[in-house]
Amino acid sequence: MSAGSGHRSDNQFLCSICLDVFTDPVTIPCGHNFCKHCITEHWDVNVSSSCPLCMEDFYRRPLLRVNTFIREMVAEFRREAQQRASSSSSEQQAAKPGEVPCDVCTGTKLKALKSCLVCLASYCETHLKPHLTALCLKRHQLMEPVENLEDRMCTQHYKPLELFCKTDQTCVCLLCSVVDHRTHEVVPLREEYEGRKAELMETEAEIKQMMLKRRLKIQEMKDSVKISKNAADREKAEGVQVLTALKESVERGLNEFIKEIEDKQETTEKQAEDFIKDLEQEISELKKRSAEVKQCSRSEDHLHLLRSFSSLKAAPLAKDWTEVSVRPPSYEGTVARAVAQLQETLSEKMKKLLAEVELRRAQQYAVDVTLNPRTAHDDLVLSDGGKRVQHKENRDLKKNIKKFYHDIFVLGNQSFSSGRFYFEVEVKGNTYWALGLVKESVDRKGLIEMSPQDGCWILWLRKRNSALASPSDARSDPEKVGVFLDHQKGLISFYDVDAAALIRSFTGCRFPEKLYPVFSLYGDDCGSLSICPVNQTV
Structure with a gap:
């Protein structure tokens, strides 16, 4: 070591x-x-x-x-x-500048180890030995070496300053206490020393406590900066993702707009090219006919002219181009339609991206939720770990003050009265299920009105022939549902986890009581509801 x-x-x-x-x-x-x-x-x-x-x-x-x-x-x-x-x-070292020298040494002055308040002298190790061995000198008061020991003597009586006058707050000698300070409160110097020393120790402890608090405050500030940086990095990453996706949508809209204009122009050019080709073909044929007519009209052969006259005199077979024209396409409204389409696309894209961001943020507040068997309706069967519930009809219903008796529900063990919480439930393969949050005092014996006014914030799905039965329940057929509670904002949201989409939100809610997770399942052939671990969406 x-x-x-x-x-x-x-x-x-x-x-x-x-x-x-x-x-x-x-x-x-x-x-x-x-x-x-x-x-x-x-x-x-x-x-x-x-x-x-x-x-x-x-x-x-x-x-x-x-x-x-x-x-x-x-x-x-x-x-x-x-x-x-x-x-x-x-080690016998010579006194350095700033150190107290021995008053007895001759020649080289060695460093003093102690000063004697009785002898008013400072001693090195060698000259200090008599004070440590001689019986008469052992009684002398030694202290750490100091200079100017004369300052510790009364200038008036040249006696050691052994007392302290609390009235005048000054050090005095024995004669001063009976002459000039006889009516004052005088105590031994050591007694006052001990009191002042205790006060200084308290001051030292307070200073150390202040130092500790400031160190803790520094650490707190560093932690705050770290948390802020992590939040800033996360926000930048999410912002880059959202804005990049929107930028790509704008670029696609621009490309589609330009392509529409170019397609119209290309169609116009193709139509004109076809017309021009036909016209040039007819011009070529008319030139040939003109040459034949000219040749025949210049001929001196009477018989040839008469024989060719009928065929040459007849009007040539040609298309009537009077009503034919190339009409430029109308581009009016193209920009407005493109902007409207882009606006609709961006709106849908933004909703989806913001839902993804909100889901990722909600997943950061994941909590471990388990089912409470003491609250389960008798038709519900819970797994040993309290993570899965199945429906199994039971004719022998037993009333219990904590159990649900009419509606087939079961509560979670955990309660929420402040903060933010999130959990996920797998609902795949079920035709009738419900889940969400309810107030602590929800009626467990009668019929539950599943509305926020009655302290129930519930998402439910009932399918008949693979169709949704009610406009008030889930409007999609999710396989895994995420439930998020922000108690301070009065917000409860339900997410389709796989699609990273918001299903439904309750806003502006008031929660005067504790909230408990609630689950319901109906149908012997519908499988089970499972509370599953949260895997944050990347």
Whole structure:
């Protein structure tokens, strides 16, 4: 241990509460070390049992046992410190500037180890020995070496300042107390010293406590900055995802708009090209006919002209182009239609993206929910772990003050009275189910009106021939439903987890009582409802 002691830092053995070397060091569950007295006193003052350094809260106050390994290291550290002090004191060193020299040494003045308030002199190790061995000198009061010992003598009577006048708040000698201060309250110097020392120790403790509070405040601020940075990074990532998706939608709308214009122009150009091709073909044929007519009209052969006249005189077979034209397409309203279509697309896209973001945020508040068998209707069968419920008709209904008797419901064990909470339920394959949150005082004996006015915020689905039976229930056929509660905002939302879509939200709600998760299932062949672990959507 000694071999490696040179590499140890003195701060390793300091308690962060009292800032002194450990006394009875203990290690708390988070791994930090403190003096047993310091951490006990800290927990006695504070309401919660938490680590002063990392602020980790403990459900119960930890049982403290002295860490023997650290205690042995501290003991070794103390021994080494004493050895260093002894070795340094045994070395006869000359007094350096700022150090008190020995008053007896001749020649080289050695460093003084103690000052005598009786002799009014300071002594090095050699010249101090008589005060440690001689019986008459042992009674002298020694102290850490100081200069100007004459300042500790009364300037009027040249006697040691042994008393303290509390009236004048000054140090006096024995003669002063009977001459100038005989009517004053005078106490021994040591007595006043002890009182003032105790006050200074209290001040020191207060300063240390202030230092600790400021260290904790620094850590709190660092934690706040870290939380803020994580939130900022998360918000930037979500914002980039949403805005990038919207940007891509805008780019697709722009490309579709340009393509529509270009398709119309291309159609117009193709029509014109076909007309021009036909016209050029007719022009070619008319040129040929014109050449034949010209040749025949210039001929001197009477018989040839008369024989060809009928065929050449007849009008050539040609299309009537009078009403034929290329009409430019109308582009009026194209931009407005494109903008309207883009607006509709962006609106749907934004709803979906925002629902995905909200779902991811809600999933951060996932809690472990289990079913309470004491509240289950007799037609419901719960799994051993309280995570799954099935319906099985039971004719022998037993009344119980906590059970649901009329409606086939079961509550969760957990209650919510503040904060945010989220849980997921697999409903796949069921034709009739209901789930959500209800107030603590919900009527378990009569018929439940599933409305917020009656303290019930429930999503339900009833299918007949694969069709939804009611416009008030789930408008999709989800396989897994997420339930989110924000107590402060008065918000309860239901999500289709696989589609990352919002099914329904109740806003502006008031919750005067505790809320409990509630589940219902009907039909022997409909499978089961299962509370499943939350896997956050990426």
